[in-house]
Amino acid sequence: MNVLYLTDLIGTGVFAISGTLAALHRRKDLDVLTLFLFAFVTAVGGGTLRDVIMQASPVVWISDGTYLIVILGSTLLAIACRRWWLGVLQRPLLLFDTLGIGIFTILGLEKALHQGVNPWAAVLLGVVSALFGGVIRDTLANEVPLVFERHLYATPCLTGAILYVLALPLGLNPTGLFLGAVGVITGFRLLALRKGWALPPIRT
């Protein structure tokens, strides 16, 4: 329980940092409050959408103020370190972002399964948890969301989530299964980025 909670908080902070840096990277005229709004939407948007669609569990940042504090702290940290992190540190940050996506996909999938959602809808809700914070951020910034561009963004999430659902009846060690699925997502995405993999476009 405590490990999951901590994982969730760390993922939230990592997403807030990547949301702040993404906004700083693209626009030159944002103030600190606007950056916080972008960080907030990136960090909680996907999970909020998942919880609202499931209509079952209270949205987590509403019942627990810790999340907002983590997001505020992460935004300020990202602003303070922005030159360093947008320069030399881009690669470690990409790693964190990818790790965050992996963790949030499986956390969201588990939360949906707990609510009695059918497994395939749970897979989609896991992917929504991980990716739609960024989708909402990009839509508000009037850009085409990255996830709709033709590189392997949703595919690793879907692959890891489907493998997790298929492996569930095998009765494996839960922690091992969790880490394995997160590893599949993270590894697949990093490999795809490095090798420039993409699904072939559908021509008309």
Added chain:
Amino acid sequence: MNVLYLTDLIGTGVFAISGTLAALHRRKDLDVLTLFLFAFVTAVGGGTLRDVIMQASPVVWISDGTYLIVILGSTLLAIACRRWWLGVLQRPLLLFDTLGIGIFTILGLEKALHQGVNPWAAVLLGVVSALFGGVIRDTLANEVPLVFERHLYATPCLTGAILYVLALPLGLNPTGLFLGAVGVITGFRLLALRKGWALPPIRT
């Protein structure tokens, strides 16, 4: 009951097909997964928004996996037949899309009335069910939603829905009333498309 369920599944499939073809028509670089995401959003977006706003019924594709299978199958079908359907078949597809909008408007309106929503809000929720899947799809694709363009798109839906609500106290045969309202929406929209009807713009 079974007829309504089947109607709902058929409408979902038709919307998934029209979502896939609309995405293929506008962009040349989409892969199969992105097309599925567009089809999914188009097919379930409006109904999900309606259910989330009503906060009462579980969202249908979460409790019943059949919807996701129908959407996946329809997307693959639309991809397989894309050249044929984007060529000669455009007219039948427009008919299907218009029929789908008519069916979803009245199905959504009935669902809202069942939840005890006041009739005028139910009319709006019916229109939201039918049109906002497309609105969300267009917004994500960074385009102005078609429904906000000045041709008769929302007007036929509103007309059919209002007539349905006004006729309810008359105690007509439910199936006849349903088919009549769907017929009004479909006929009105097809006529408007053919004749180029539009409401006059409000000049400033």
Added chain:
Amino acid sequence: MNVLYLTDLIGTGVFAISGTLAALHRRKDLDVLTLFLFAFVTAVGGGTLRDVIMQASPVVWISDGTYLIVILGSTLLAIACRRWWLGVLQRPLLLFDTLGIGIFTILGLEKALHQGVNPWAAVLLGVVSALFGGVIRDTLANEVPLVFERHLYATPCLTGAILYVLALPLGLNPTGLFLGAVGVITGFRLLALRKGWALPPIRT
């Protein structure tokens, strides 16, 4: 109670008017129905999003038809008076809009506190109530929401909401506290507009 209800209705009407005028100001080809849709989204979007995220109270325009009538009437009024109001009356309208934002921030904050939301999330939900109707309207119209531009839009709302939360334990007169917080938001925003105040941009 009755005063709050009336305040809410007046705020809804004012937002519907400002939504209609904003749409007329930017686009020349909108018909009456499209204008109503923009007015509707502007007037109820923020409060609906707040209620949906809280998953607790029924969305107000669904259970009470008065809101829709107010929105329809306000839209028609704004269309009838559009030349007058877009001309000489721009300043009084800005005042109304700013007053509406102040009222909705504190009304939304109170509603969230009543639901047992933690105070900092309640502050954010109050700001969402007041500003996200406009955010959704701008996003649908494919524009960058005003709130993400670098002028003082969210800052006065946040300031008033935070002062309200901090003053709550002091046991002041509720009406006085409400009016004071609304006054802070309205006065701060009007001053900021007049003086051209803005937070400094974060340069990279």
